[in-house]
Amino acid sequence: MSQSPYADSPLPPAHTPRAGHRTVALLGSTGSIGTQAVDVVLRNPDRFTVTALSAGGGRLDQLAEQAVLLRPELVGVATGSAEALQRAIRVASERLGAAAYEPRVVVGERASEEVAAHGADVVLNGITGSIGLRPTLAALEAGSTLALANKESLIVGGPIVTRAARPGQIVPVDSEHSAVAQCLRGGRSEEVRRLVITASGGPFRGRSRAELTDVTPEQALAHPTWDMGRVVTTNSATLVNKGLEVIEAHLLFGIGFDRIEVVVHPTSDVHSMVEFTDGSTLLQASPPTMLIPIALGLAWPDRVPDAAPAYDWSRPRTFEFWPLDRKAFRAVPLAYRVGEAGGTYPAVYNAANEECVEAFHERRIGFLDIVDTVERVVDEHHAGGDRAANAGNTPGDLDVAAVLRAESWARARAREVLGLRPALTEEPA
Incomplete structure (x- = not known):
């Protein structure tokens, strides 16, 4: 397991050299x-x-x-x-x-x-x-x-x-x-059983893989909860973003992939949860706004009063959770595999996806082709080839040069794969 930047404790201590301002x-x-x-x-x-x-x-x-x-x-x-x-x-x-x-x-x-x-x-x-x-x-x-x-x-x-x-x-x-970090304040590292990362499910929650075939860029950008940039919003539609967050959680908190679970929570009220060994689960809930985690990130471990409006708990509210459809949204299980492989594989996953997202918005490929192409590029990474040229594949010898080489290869290979496909229809009037 890689060394967590939080060391042996799940609680990130205050590192900022100045208190207050x-x-x-x-x-x-x-x-x-x-x-x-x-x-x-x-x-x-x-x-x-x-x-x-x-x-x-x-x-x-x-x-x-x-x-x-x-x-x-x-x-x-x-x-x-x-x-x-x-x-x-x-x-x-x-x-x-x-x-x-x-x-x-x-x-x-x-x-x-x-x-x-x-x-x-x-x-x-x-x-x-x-x-x-x-x-x-x-x-x-x-x-x-x-x-x-x-x-x-x-x-x-x-x-x-x-x-x-x-x-x-x-x-x-x-x-x-941020939600996980806040929940981890409620227990010691040895008391943590697993992390539960929530996903809104994006605009296509509940659709089968077959029903995603004709998704357009405009539909992919119509996220029901969050207002984000084009790349992140598209990644939320494919759930590549959730796959990246699984890898991020592993690296931030030093928790094995077998102890990180993704569940679908459509309203994005609960941002994530931590389950402890005694059977209790702590969750962090707030309106779907980034102002709270941003303010907390700037002031950690302190909170910024009135960073965002709180819920009115006097009004009825329901939290629903659903299992993730891993067949329709294959980006998440692929991310687990990529994260377990480590080395330059996460760089390949991310770089190939960035190329595919761009091609999707240029209408050169379909929605399902994004993750399908990423998976093909990941599977080809380090398959045979010169091991010396692929130095940096393992965490022990990973360096920035190896990451950049892997990214460059992944982008080029993704473009090659995408170039085999004819252009799709023009943008509708």
């Missing part, structure tokens, strides 16, 4: 997680100060406005130019009637790494995809507490990340893993 670096600030984190910070100026932030660059005006409101020392953007960002900040300052403000600006594919290494008390990694790996490692190396919403960096990095993290240095922000 904390400095924060936000990675992926214009995405779904980032914008909600900005909201938490702006509503709690006595608790948080953003000293650095970064984004991809596709929403430059939004990034500039965030910079003017938060006034960090450092602003990073992956694409574009420093001049364009500085100009956008000047325009935002004038629009908002703010005083002149000129932060240090960094541009390029390593900008988020520089922001992560800036030395903030807490680094919130809200980047989507495995490109978040190097920033995750940079934050850990800088000694910051890592509030981790970028599950892919932990999953593809695996033991690279867990080796780099000191006990308690990683605090989960995914709602399911």
Whole structure:
């Protein structure tokens, strides 16, 4: 079993070097997680100060406005130019009637790494995809507490990340893993029997595999509960996201895959559960909002009052749980197999999926082809071939170079497989 960043205890101890007020670096600030984190910070100026932030660059005006409101020392953007960002900040300052403000600006594919290494008390990694790996490692190396919403960096990095993290240095922000961390406060590590990860089931809960054949991108993006970006929403429809969360739970809490279960909970009221050896189960319930796990990630182990509205428990409410249909949603059992294999297999699973999701939204493949192609690529990974060229397959010799090689191979192989298929119908008018 890989070493958990929580060491021998299921309770993540407080790692943040400062009590009370904390400095924060936000990675992926214009995405779904980032914008909600900005909201938490702006509503709690006595608790948080953003000293650095970064984004991809596709929403430059939004990034500039965030910079003017938060006034960090450092602003990073992956694409574009420093001049364009500085100009956008000047325009935002004038629009908002703010005083002149000129932060240090960094541009390029390593900008988020520089922001992560800036030395903030807490680094919130809200980047989507495995490109978040190097920033995750940079934050850990800088000694910051890592509030981790970028599950892919932990999953593809695996033991690279867990080796780099000191006990308690990683605090989960995914709602399911935040829920587990909260429930684990209720018992000792030796008292934990299993983790129960909840899944909404996405927009296609209850459908058979045959009924998923003609699913469109628009239908896949119509999630009944959560408002997320295109990749994460699609992953929630295929349940690839739940498969990734199973691997993440194993790495975060050091719990074997045979002690992690997925159940379907359509309303997303209960975010996850921990079952203890005496037969009791603790669950964490809250409205389906990311504001609570984000605020808790920034302030761990403390809570932020009024982070989000609570339930009105005087009104009737019912919690329902259903078994997962593993035949219709094969991404989850595949993830268990990938997680057990370890090494570079999780990186291959994730990279191949990212390519397939893109192809699906380009209408080059059908909905079922996403997981079918991922499974084919996973099965081909390290099948025969030169073992020396595949160095890094085991946790003991895994390094960033091995992860990047595996990802590159998986993306190329997925594209090859997808290229065998004719284009599907054009987007409907």
